Amino acid sequence: MMSTGPGNMPDDSLEGLVRSMLHESARIQMQVADDQSGRIVEMAALVSSVFEKGGKLLLCGNGGSAADAQHLATELTIRYRKSVQRRALPAIALTTDTSALTAGANDLGYDDVFCRLVEAYGRQDDILLGLSTSGNSENVFRAINFAREQGMHTLAFLGGDGGRILQVADMSIVVPYDKAADRVQECHIAVGHCLIDCVERLMGFCSEKHITV
Numbered sequence: 452m453m454s455t456g457p458g459n460m461p462d463d464s465l466e467g468l469v470r471s472m473l474h475e476s477a478r479i480q481m482q483v484a485d486d487q488s489g490r491i492v493e494m495a496a497l498v499s500s501v502f503e504k505g506g507k508l509l510l511c512g513n514g515g516s517a518a519d520a521q522h523l524a525t526e527l528t529i530r531y532r533k534s535v536q537r538r539a540l541p542a543i544a545l546t547t548d549t550s551a552l553t554a555g556a557n558d559l560g561y562d563d564v565f566c567r568l569v570e571a572y573g574r575q576d577d578i579l580l581g582l583s584t585s586g587n588s589e590n591v592f593r594a595i596n597f598a599r600e601q602g603m604h605t606l607a608f609l610g611g612d613g614g615r616i617l618q619v620a621d622m623s624i625v626v627p628y629d630k631a632a633d634r635v636q637e638c639h640i641a642v643g644h645c646l647i648d649c650v651e652r653l654m655g656f657c658s659e660k661h662i663t664v
Contacts, residue, residue, distance in 0.1 A: 475634060476634055476637050476638070479626060479627075479628050479634055479635075479637075479638050480637070480638050480641055482627065483624065483626060483627075483638055483642065487624055487625075488645075490622060490623075490624060491624060491642060491645050491646055491649065492649055493622060494606055494622055494624070494646055495645075495646050495649030495650045495653055496649075496653060497578065497604060497606075497622070498578060498606075498646065498650050499649075499650045499653040499654045501576065501577065501578050501604065502540050502541070502650070502654065503654065504576070506541075506574070506576050506577045506578065507541035507542065507543065507572075507574075507577050507578070508524075508527065508540075508541065508542040508543070508577070508578045508579075508580060509542075509543050509544075509545055509568075509569060509572055509573055509577065509578065509579045509580070509598075510523060510524050510542065510543070510544045510545065510546075510579075510580045510581075510582070511544070511545040511546060511565040511568075511569075511579070511580075511581055511582070511590070511591055511594055512546065512581065512582030512583060512588070512591060513546075513583070513588055513590070513591070514632075515584075515632065515633070515636045516582035516583060516584060516588075516608075516636065516639070517544075517546035518546075519582055519608075519636060519639055519640050519643065520544040520545070520546050520580075520582055521544040521546055521547055522640060522643070523542070523544075523580075523640075523643040523646075523647065524542040524543060524544040525544075526643075526644070526647050527539075527540040527541075527542035527647060527650075528540060528541070528542055531644075531647050531648065531651060532648075532651070535651055535656050535657055536656075537651065537654070537656040540650070543572055545565050545568040545569070545572075545594075548568075551564075551567075551568060552564055555567050555568070561590060562589045562590050562593055563590065563593060564590055565581075565590045565591060565593070565594035566590075566593050566594050566597045568594075569594050569597055569598050569601070569603075570597070570601075573598055573601055573603050574601075574603075575601060575602035575603065576602065576603065576604065577603050577604070578603060578604045578605070578606060579594060579595060579598040579603055579604070579605050579606070580605075580606040580607070580608070581594060581595050581605070581606070581607045581608075581616060581620065582607070582608045582609075582639060583607070583608075583609055583610070583614065583616055584609075584610040584611075584626075584632040584635040584636060584639075585609075585610060585611055585614050585629075585632075586607075586609040586610060586611055586612065586613045586614020586615060586616045586617055586625070587614035587615050587616070588616070591607075591616060592615050592616050592619065595607065595616060595619050595620055596619055599619065599621075604621055605619070605620045605621045605622075606620060606621065606622050606623070607620035607622075607623040607624070608623070608624050608626075608639045608642060608643070609623050609624065609625045609626070610625065610626045610627075610628060610629065610632065610635035610639075611625075611626075611627070611628070611629035611635075612625070612627075612629070613625040624639075624642050626638040626639065
């Protein structure tokens with residue numbers, strides 16, 4: 452007799468679903484690897500150059516993309532690989548201060564919360580990295596526009612066709628998938644890890660013995 456899981460769905464059907472999800476995620480990441488690896492290296496070169504000159508990286512996004520912004524910022528400020536000994540790198544996720552976010556949403560409107568924080572923390576030649584699975588998040592769009600006006604570099608991790616943000620960011624990685632945000636976010640965090648790994652290498656933190664594939 453066939454075993455079933457919650458909701459009486461056959462276990463083999465769930466296994467098939469899991470395989471399909473993981474295969475789709477891997478396919479999307481392979482496509483980005485084949486088409487956009489050079490752009491990731493270009494981004495890493497910019498980030499490492501800004502860090503070496505004493506600048507910083509700001510990150511913003513909504514929902515899962517907010518979590519990704521915090522994840523990547525922490526990899527830079529605290530540590531990415533345990534085997535690599537390096538100084539802390541200045542990265543700030545603009546999604547972590549609930550008082551600032553709620554005050555901004557209440558007093559200025561949610562569309563401008565990231566703009567206000569970019570105004571507070573961003574300086575000329577710093578970098579803003581915006582994450583949006585649709586490419587159309589209004590608060591990320593406005594923040595990138597504002598950052599450019601302040602003389603900052605602007606990067607974006609996007610999904611689908613890149614949306615409006617593709618037209619205003621200096622450099623973007625676009626995950627060509629618009630069926631579900633989760634596949635895009637999975638690729639964004641993988642790209643972010645590649646970016647950080649490249650930054651560490653470009654800044655000379657990795658010796659040959661630490662280089663792994």
